[in-house]
Amino acid sequence: MSSISLQSRLPRTYRIKAIKQETDMVRTFTFDGSLGARPGQFVMLWLPGVDEKPFSVAFDNGAETKITFFAVGPMSEELARCSVGDLVGMRGPFGTCYEWKPGQHIALVAGGYGAAPMYFVAAETVHHGCTLEVFVGARSKEHLLYLKELESLPHVSLHVATNDGSEGFKGFNVQQLEKMLEAVQKGGKIGRAGKAKQPRPSAGADIDPIDQVFACGPEMMLKAVSELTAKYKIPSQLSLERYMKCGYGICGNCVVDPLGIRLCTEGPVVKNDVCVKIEEFGKYHRDALGKKHTF
Amino acid sequence: MSSISLQSRLPRTYRIKAIKQETDMVRTFTFDGSLGARPGQFVMLWLPGVDEKPFSVAFDNGAETKITFFAVGPMSEELARCSVGDLVGMRGPFGTCYEWKPGQHIALVAGGYGAAPMYFVAAETVHHGCTLEVFVGARSKEHLLYLKELESLPHVSLHVATNDGSEGFKGFNVQQLEKMLEAVQKGGKIGRAGKAKQPRPSAGADIDPIDQVFACGPEMMLKAVSELTAKYKIPSQLSLERYMKCGYGICGNCVVDPLGIRLCTEGPVVKNDVCVKIEEFGKYHRDALGKKHTF
Amino acid sequence: MRLVFAMLFSMNLSQTILGVTFENPTVLASGIMGITASSWRLVAESGAGAITTKSLWLKEHKGHRNPTIISTEHWTLNAVGVPDAGPEKAREEIGSFMKKKPVPLVANIIAESGENFAATAESILPLKPDFLEVNISCPNVEDEFGKPFACSAPAAAAVTKAVKNVSGNTPVFIKLSPNVDSIAAIAIACAEAGADGFTVINTVGPGMAIDLRSRMPILANKVGGLSGPGIKPIAVKCVADVYSATQGKLPIIGTGGISTGEDAIEIMLAGASLVGVGTAVGDRGVDVFAKICDEMQLWCTNEGVDEISSLVGGMHQELSRRNAPTRKPSHSGTFR
Amino acid sequence: MRLVFAMLFSMNLSQTILGVTFENPTVLASGIMGITASSWRLVAESGAGAITTKSLWLKEHKGHRNPTIISTEHWTLNAVGVPDAGPEKAREEIGSFMKKKPVPLVANIIAESGENFAATAESILPLKPDFLEVNISCPNVEDEFGKPFACSAPAAAAVTKAVKNVSGNTPVFIKLSPNVDSIAAIAIACAEAGADGFTVINTVGPGMAIDLRSRMPILANKVGGLSGPGIKPIAVKCVADVYSATQGKLPIIGTGGISTGEDAIEIMLAGASLVGVGTAVGDRGVDVFAKICDEMQLWCTNEGVDEISSLVGGMHQELSRRNAPTRKPSHSGTFR
Ligand SMILES: Cc1cc2nc3c(=O)[nH]c(=O)nc-3n(C[C@H](O)[C@H](O)[C@H](O)COP(=O)(O)OP(=O)(O)OC[C@H]3O[C@@H](n4cnc5c(N)ncnc54)[C@H](O)[C@@H]3O)c2cc1C
Ligand SMILES: Cc1cc2nc3c(=O)[nH]c(=O)nc-3n(C[C@H](O)[C@H](O)[C@H](O)COP(=O)(O)OP(=O)(O)OC[C@H]3O[C@@H](n4cnc5c(N)ncnc54)[C@H](O)[C@@H]3O)c2cc1C
Ligand SMILES: Cc1cc2nc3c(=O)[nH]c(=O)nc-3n(C[C@H](O)[C@H](O)[C@H](O)COP(=O)(O)O)c2cc1C
Ligand SMILES: Cc1cc2nc3c(=O)[nH]c(=O)nc-3n(C[C@H](O)[C@H](O)[C@H](O)COP(=O)(O)O)c2cc1C
Numbered sequence A, B: 001m002s003s004i005s006l007q008s009r010l011p012r013t014y015r016i017k018a019i020k021q022e023t024d025m026v027r028t029f030t031f032d033g034s035l036g037a038r039p040g041q042f043v044m045l046w047l048p049g050v051d052e053k054p055f056s057v058a059f060d061n062g063a064e065t066k067i068t069f070f071a072v073g074p075m076s077e078e079l080a081r082c083s084v085g086d087l088v089g090m091r092g093p094f095g096t097c098y099e100w101k102p103g104q105h106i107a108l109v110a111g112g113y114g115a116a117p118m119y120f121v122a123a124e125t126v127h128h129g130c131t132l133e134v135f136v137g138a139r140s141k142e143h144l145l146y147l148k149e150l151e152s153l154p155h156v157s158l159h160v161a162t163n164d165g166s167e168g169f170k171g172f173n174v175q176q177l178e179k180m181l182e183a184v185q186k187g188g189k190i191g192r193a194g195k196a197k198q199p200r201p202s203a204g205a206d207i208d209p210i211d212q213v214f215a216c217g218p219e220m221m222l223k224a225v226s227e228l229t230a231k232y233k234i235p236s237q238l239s240l241e242r243y244m245k246c247g248y249g250i251c252g253n254c255v256v257d258p259l260g261i262r263l264c265t266e267g268p269v270v271k272n273d274v275c276v277k278i279e280e281f282g283k284y285h286r287d288a289l290g291k292k293h294t295f
Numbered sequence C, D: 001m002r003l004v005f006a007m008l009f010s011m012n013l014s015q016t017i018l019g020v021t022f023e024n025p026t027v028l029a030s031g032i033m034g035i036t037a038s039s040w041r042l043v044a045e046s047g048a049g050a051i052t053t054k055s056l057w058l059k060e061h062k063g064h065r066n067p068t069i070i071s072t073e074h075w076t077l078n079a080v081g082v083p084d085a086g087p088e089k090a091r092e093e094i095g096s097f098m099k100k101k102p103v104p105l106v107a108n109i110i111a112e113s114g115e116n117f118a119a120t121a122e123s124i125l126p127l128k129p130d131f132l133e134v135n136i137s138c139p140n141v142e143d144e145f146g147k148p149f150a151c152s153a154p155a156a157a158a159v160t161k162a163v164k165n166v167s168g169n170t171p172v173f174i175k176l177s178p179n180v181d182s183i184a185a186i187a188i189a190c191a192e193a194g195a196d197g198f199t200v201i202n203t204v205g206p207g208m209a210i211d212l213r214s215r216m217p218i219l220a221n222k223v224g225g226l227s228g229p230g231i232k233p234i235a236v237k238c239v240a241d242v243y244s245a246t247q248g249k250l251p252i253i254g255t256g257g258i259s260t261g262e263d264a265i266e267i268m269l270a271g272a273s274l275v276g277v278g279t280a281v282g283d284r285g286v287d288v289f290a291k292i293c294d295e296m297q298l299w300c301t302n303e304g305v306d307e308i309s310s311l312v313g314g315m316h317q318e319l320s321r322r323n324a325p326t327r328k329p330s331h332s333g334t335f336r
């Protein structure tokens, strides 16, 4: 029963140690204590008397755990009403994590709260001597997340995109990614949109080939990244979300068609060669009853 | 719950691999398989449909386990009716074991089936460079056990006693032990009763001091050893028996007055400094109902 | 690994029960990975001899809020509350599974009344499930519907009759609860009402776990049914009771805490023909079915058992052989 | 170790319940190390706040043959069959314990009829036990005496009345079984019959374990009651049910799978004033009582709980505070 020793399947409540208001709809909670989560893994967050849902680990340094969430509905709005000292339960960590090799050149694509786990990935990968092209996108300036944190990391070139152009590139971050992949293929130059912090020697010059692409964000963004990286034959790892209850592979609520794999166990981080076989990917997902909803 | 990993508390049946008729009332069963028992420990032996009772491990080399028993009542007589290939359950090992230091000079005192666990002790101690004085006693020649096995070991001086003198010294083995302890104290010589196999250089000459005495046998013999070793201020370890059910310390049937210790857990091998505090030792024991019976 | 075993031990684990052939005795228990055809296929590919659907309702039914499933190394508590999207989805998923059916399918149905059990059965039967499993023992909807039917012999018998009236020649398995005075009495009542077999057992208790700091029950439903290794002795006892109460005439899907091949053999010796596996999917992975089969084959090969069916009810046969006959089904038919 | 903790955390674990003072909430459960005064003393010295005797009969009573107690890391099964040497031994052992009484003594009695429960109580009362615990819930003598009294409200009430008629001012605790439709209904019946408190729960099931090779049930009694960590959620649920059914007015000795200080706090939050510990003696050693107390003190100190009694029923208070009141004792008074 190895799996048990690796994860807690019984929630334990922790007191909120700090709350950071990231944007008017987004908050980050800090908890004392670690579940030993790896970047890309999630925990089941329990608000006693309210509900329990999956949330990506935004940071876990072995002592503290951070969660960043959008207030979009019943549970997350209740979460947003919590104050420092309130009790929140956690169990986990669950699921797969992003995998890389030391020294790789990796493109991170983050949309919405995806910026949080992506910061966690970035912090760990630069430890391993990786260099990063980070593409952060949002509707507009005020919805951009984790820019400061990402900028504070070494070996990170930040590429910002907003739909309304209120900051950085006007459009989608995936378009920026495509530009870079083209450039890399052509071996040519690209003009850098967004502020590229402490440009690496090669900046503005030839871009080193991208070893792989990690993405976390809205499913349509993920779908675009999937097609793009398939087209350019670059390995990618995408964080897919489906409705989750147990978090460890028995309730079956997070299973995807037609593979039958459970995204709480064989995911949430799925390699693109598997993603392309998930026919419902980008098309539909199921609710708590197993009913299909198209995106 | 460390204790669980160290012992099996659920009987598992094994097929009897070999049966040796030791005397007309005594048999030894050999089983394929080991519970990792140490000398002095016991197992609960289960005869499906009959009963389950404690039996000292007569030998366990990590691959095979041996049990030597007297046919004296309902369960042991049923055991005596078993043939090779029959199924017998074992759980354990339970209880304490004899403890020694490498190179010690140890006297072993064995009565009745006590000769079996004593052979196991002897085999292990000589491995650790111990030299042994083994005092085996029985009513008469034909009831002596494990003589050949003991003789086959190096560094063992065998001292045999029978009540009727049909072999070795006429009387009790404890009398022989006393003679030796006296001699050792006086630093004088002793005439060796019984065949002392491959006498050590010192044989017949001064006896090296006895570091400790191990005893297993009828309670009255143990009581005598307890008093004798106390008198001569030599540490001793005695294997005490009381009615046992669970074997791992919860039923309370094997608890002794007035200490309240459980002989399945704090025993069966008990150091004499504790034995002398057990007021019921040599006086009475309790049956399956907890009722007292005097010896 | 699987393959290696499969080649080493060619012993055949297949049985034919009520006309349905099972490649091996393992059956995915209801409610585990049981929502979609894709899920059932993966479980079949992972070695299951058959799959059981999550309980199906006549209409869409909401479950409980989370937490619905929690566990420790000793127990799992669940109160999912039997959510279901209703018959349209059932038709779509079961239909797609049956089109290219890898293993037999057991359709598990649930309802709040005898008539609706029958109506639900009628809505599912056209999809031609191999067995119908009637869940009269869910402890997690007591709030809505009161004590499970499985807790009363007349109620259990009434549901059985209602379903049998419409089931035609599809075998009907009644899923029993261990949380009763006498599971044997319930089984006898269902058997007399025409049950073709039994699934024994549903979850135990219910039980409760409390978070020390918040002082709140952890499950949103406050209480939930117990499953996993801790309940195996209860499942084995209940299977033995039902087997002897029905003189071993009706097949039993023995379910409860089965994680290993030896567990599976133990519950078959108690009287099970098939072996349900649920919670162990979370503990040993979805390939627990292949693992259990490999372990059964290894054990049977070592012990010279060459007919898997010869294990079924083996304990009862051994007890009579030693003419210590198990009590003839007294009112309770319980083992003593 | 114990001492170090004792010095670090001076938080007081003592409570006075029905006039009896307990230095800490841990109580040795009946049937564990419960046969002799020497045994009870060792348990008291090992940190228990009180001890309970093995069930005492009016006359000598034989138990079952071995195996009577078996276990795995997940469960313990026992069918000892309540052996007892009878009242003479009881007088000798209890008498000797009371002469120099280290902690309160709970005398657990058992009988096959209401009158004999009363007669057994009368034979024990002169020894001045602090509480009488009435075992109407032993699953291991069904053979001899049929279903436990605890499985029927009228029978449970009748035994309670019979004992209360002779018990004078010695508090009477009724030991309940979890193996019933509604433990709340039984508790209410006993409370109306005058019960002063409850011990919740006795063993679960019963269950059965089979040896694969011999195909024989392992326990000589074939079946036995389940105890240990696997039953804790059932014990917690039953305590919560009894607490709410009696509006928290009667003290409860919460028993079942308690091994750690956190387990003890959990069952107290469910409504227990005292905490019974049995099987854990075999898992963590006889000093499990001291360990549990140290762990409780550590937790309470960290969490700023300075009154141990403030934990009792804490879950119910929290639920009402969040005005999600626990259902007012409906017929079943069960949690939903
Ligand atoms: C692996 C994973 C990681 C996640 N990480 C984060 C994160 O880091 N930050 C964050 O804000 N949110 C995250 N979510 C989403 C989060 O679980 C909730 O869905 C979100 O908080 C909305 O829930 P709600 O009750 O507030 O609103 P609702 O109105 O109930 O939900 C809004 C939408 O969220 C989705 N959703 C609701 N409940 C669940 C559930 N139990 N499982 C999966 N999806 C659900 C549904 O598509 C629903 O339409 C993650 C989801 C998954 C599966
Ligand atoms: C630690 C220990 C080690 C033992 N080792 C051996 C051994 O190596 N070889 C051997 O032949 N016997 C051994 N015994 C004794 C054995 O357990 C049985 O007592 C013996 O086999 C007689 O049982 P019976 O049913 O045949 O006869 P019974 O008539 O039932 O018993 C005869 C006497 O044995 C004692 N006895 C019976 N049952 C038990 C029991 N469950 N626990 C303890 N004592 C009991 C009683 O004093 C009884 O008067 C050991 C006992 C203990 C406690
Ligand atoms: C998460 C979960 C959901 C379940 N859902 C159902 C269900 O919908 N219908 C049903 O009949 N049984 C359901 N059960 C009960 C199982 O089918 C099975 O009877 C029980 O869990 C015991 O088996 P196990 O120990 O192998 O899990 C569920 C069990 C679990 C753990
Ligand atoms: C070996 C054993 C013997 C028991 N004997 C009795 C008994 O004589 N009387 C009784 O009321 N309960 C008896 N019980 C039940 C316990 O007192 C307790 O209620 C039950 O074991 C649950 O607690 P636990 O999980 O801490 O062991 C016994 C339990 C065990 C394991």
Ligand code: FES
Residues within 6 Å of the ligand: A243, A244, A245, A246, A247, A248, A249, A250, A251, A252, A253, A254, A255, A262, A263, A264, A265
């Ligand atoms: S959330 Fe339950 S299986 Fe994935």
Ligand code: FES
Residues within 6 Å of the ligand: B243, B244, B245, B246, B247, B248, B249, B250, B251, B252, B253, B254, B255, B262, B263, B264, B265
């Ligand atoms: S035999 Fe049960 S306590 Fe020793």
